[in-house]
Amino acid sequence: MALIRRTRDLIIREINTLPSARLSSQFAQALAVEIHRKELPQLSERQRDCVYALEREGVYVTHLEDLALASTAAMLQAARRWIPTLNDTQPEITAKQDLKLDDAAILHSPVLYRWGLEESLLNIVETYLGLPARYMGTALRRSTLHSAQVKTRDWHTDHEDLRMVKVIVYLSDVDAHSGPFQYISKRLSAYLRDKLSYRHGRIPLKTVASLVPESFWQTCLGRAGTVVLADTATIFHRGKMPTQRERLAIFYTYTSCQPLNSHICNGSFKPWELEYLTASLSHRQQQCSLRRFTLPELVG
Numbered sequence: 001m002a003l004i005r006r007t008r009d010l011i012i013r014e015i016n017t018l019p020s021a022r023l024s025s026q027f028a029q030a031l032a033v034e035i036h037r038k039e040l041p042q043l044s045e046r047q048r049d050c051v052y053a054l055e056r057e058g059v060y061v062t063h064l065e066d067l068a069l070a071s072t073a074a075m076l077q078a079a080r081r082w083i084p085t086l087n088d089t090q091p092e093i094t095a096k097q098d099l100k101l102d103d104a105a106i107l108h109s110p111v112l113y114r115w116g117l118e119e120s121l122l123n124i125v126e127t128y129l130g131l132p133a134r135y136m137g138t139a140l141r142r143s144t145l146h147s148a149q150v151k152t153r154d155w156h157t158d159h160e161d162l163r164m165v166k167v168i169v170y171l172s173d174v175d176a177h178s179g180p181f182q183y184i185s186k187r188l189s190a191y192l193r194d195k196l197s198y199r200h201g202r203i204p205l206k207t208v209a210s211l212v213p214e215s216f217w218q219t220c221l222g223r224a225g226t227v228v229l230a231d232t233a234t235i236f237h238r239g240k241m242p243t244q245r246e247r248l249a250i251f252y253t254y255t256s257c258q259p260l261n262s263h264i265c266n267g268s269f270k271p272w273e274l275e276y277l278t279a280s281l282s283h284r285q286q287q288c289s290l291r292r293f294t295l296p297e298l299v300g
Contacts, residue, residue, distance in 0.1 A: 026162060028258070029131070029162055029256065029258055029260075032130075032131055032258055033130035033131060036130060036131050036132070037130070040126065040127050040130070041122075041123040041126060041127060042123075043123060043124070043127060046066065047120070047123060047124050047127070050062070050124050050128075050229060051124060051127050051128045054128045054165070054229065054230075054231055055128070056186070057185055057186060058183065058185060058186040058189065058230060058231045058234055058235035059183055059218070059220070059228065059229065059230045059231075059235065060228075060229045060230075061220055061222065061226065061227070061228050061229075062226075062227050062229070063222070063225050063226055063227060064076075064169065064225040064227055065225065067120070067121070067227060068120075069115065069118045069120055069121065070118065071111055071114060071115050071118060072115065074111045074115075075111050075112060075115040075250075076171075078109040078111050078112050079112060079140060079171055079250055080171075081109065082101055082105050082109065082112075082140060083140075083142075083171070083248060085101070085105065086099050086101060086140070086141075086142040086248070087142065089142075098141040098142065098143050098144070098152070098239075099141065099142040099144060100139050100140065100141050101139070101140035101141075103268055103269060103273075105140075106137075106138065106140075106277075107273060107276070107277070110276070110277050112138055112140065112250070113137065113138050113277045114277065114278070114281065114285075115138075115252070116135060116137070116138050116167065116252035116254075117135060117278070117281060117285040117288060117289060119282070119284070119285070121167070121252075122284065122285070122288060124165075124229070125165045125254045128163070128165060128231070129163050129164075129165065129254070129255075129256045130163075130256070131256040131257050131258060132256070132257045132284075132287065132288065133165075133254040133255070133256065133257070133288050134254065134255045134256060134257050134259060134265060134288060134291055135252075135253075135254055135288040135289045136160070136253040136254065136255065136265055136267050137252075137253065137267045137268075137269065138250060138251060138252050138253075139250070139251045139253075140171075140248075140249075140250045140251075141248070141249055141250070141251065142246055142247070142248055143179040143239060143242050143246055143247040143248075143249070144242070144246055145242050145243070145244075145245075145246055152238060152239050153238055153239055153240070153241050154202035154203060154204060154205065154238060155184070155202065155203040155204075155205065155208045155236045155237070155238050156200075156201065156202045156203065156236065156237070156238065157189070157193075157198075157200070157232065157233055157234065157235065157236055157237070158232040158233050159200045159233065159260070159261060160233065160255050160259050160260065160261050160264055160265050161233055161255035161256055161259040161260045161261070161265075162233060162256075162260055163231055163233050163234060163255075163256065164231055164232050164233040164253065164254060164255050165229060165230070165231060165232075165253075165254045166229070166230050166231075166232045166251060166252070166253050166254075167227060167228070167229050167251070167252040167253075167254075168181055168220075168227070168228040168229075168230070168249050168250075168251055168252075169225070169226075169227050169249060169250045169251075169252075170222055170223070170224055170225065170226040170227075170228075170247070170248075170249050171224055171248040171249055171250060172224050172245075172246075172247055172248040172249075173222075173223045173224050174220075174221055174222055174223075174226065174247055174249075175221055175245075176219060176221065176240075177242065177243045177244035177245060178242050178244060178245035178246065178247050179239055179240055179241065179242035179246065179247035180219050180220050180221050180239075180240050180247075181219075181220040181228050181230070181237065181238075181239060181240075182217050182218065182219050182220070182237060182238050182239070182240050183217075183218050183220070183230060183235045183236065183237040183238075184208075184212055184216065184217060184218065184235060184236040184237070185216075185218065185235065186231075186234055186235055188212050188216055189234060189235045189236045190234075191211075191212070192208065192211055192212055192236055193236075195211050196211070203236070208236070219240065254288075257288075257291070266291075271290070274289050274290050275290065277289065278290065
C-alpha cells in the first residue's frame with residue numbers, strides 16, 4: 001500500500017509540474033488571491049517588514065522575543081522537556097540526518113503544535129500567501145553529526161505549493177559549524193531554476209556552485225531563539241551539514257488553502273487527533289489545521 005501511495009504521489013507530482021498544469025494552477029490561485037485581497041488581516045509595522053522581506057528576498061530572520069507570541073514560553077518549556085529524548089537516540093551511520101520527535105510526543109505536549117497557530121503568525125503567513133493558511137504541522141528535529149551529504153542537505157525547493165512559509169525556531173545556538181539553514185535569494189533562485197530547467201528534486205552542491213558561487217549563498221546564524229521565516233517553494237535552500245555541533249530546531253510549515261499538490265499536504269495526524277490539538281482554539285485556527293475552509297468563493 002505504501003508503494004502504491006508513493007507511486008501515485010510521484011505521478012501526480014509529475015503531472016502538476018508540466019507547464020500547462022502549472023500555468024492552470026497559477027491562474028486559479030492568482031484569481032483566488034485577488035478575490036481574497038479585501039479579507040487580508042491588518043498587520044503591525046514589524047509584521048509588514050516580515051512580509052516585505054519574504055516578497056523581496058524569500059527569507060526573514062527575527063527572534064522569539066520580537067515575535068512576542070503569547071504561548072512562546074510554554075512552547076519552549078515543552079520542547080526542552082523532549083530534547084533529552086532526541087539526544088538519547090543514537091542514529092545509525094546510514095540513517096537520515098535529522099531525528100524527529102514522534103507524533104505521540106506532540107499529542108502529549110499540544111502547545112508545540114498550537115504555537116504554529118498563533119493568530120499573529122497566521123496574519124503574516126496569510127498576508128504573504130494571499131490566502132488563508134493551510135497548517136501542515138510541526139516537527140522538532142535534531143540534526144546529527146555524520147558524513148552523509150543526503151536529503152535536505154542538498155539544494156532543493158519544496159513543491160507542495162506555489163508559495164509556502166516555513167518557520168524555523170533554533171533551540172540551540174547555531175553557527176557555521178552546527179547545521180545552519182542556508183538559502184539562495186529569490187532572484188538567484190529564479191536564475192538557477194531557469195538554467196537547470198528545474199522541476200523538483202535535489203541538486204548536488206557542485207552543480208549549484210557552478211552556476212551560483214558559494215559567496216552568494218546566504219547562511220542564517222543565530223543564538224537559541226532565532227526564528228527564520230522562509231518561502232521554501234520559491235528559494236533554493238538546504239540544511240548545511242553539522243561538522244562540530246548538532247542543531248536542535250522546531251519547524252512549522254504552511255501552504256495556502258489551495259495548495260498545488262494537496263495530496264502531500266495532509267500531515268500525519270488523524271482527523272480526531274487534529275480535533276484534539278485544536279479543541280480550545282478559534283474557528284480560524286481550526287480551519288487552518290483541519291483544512292475545513294468555509295470560503296466557497298475560493299473553492300474551484
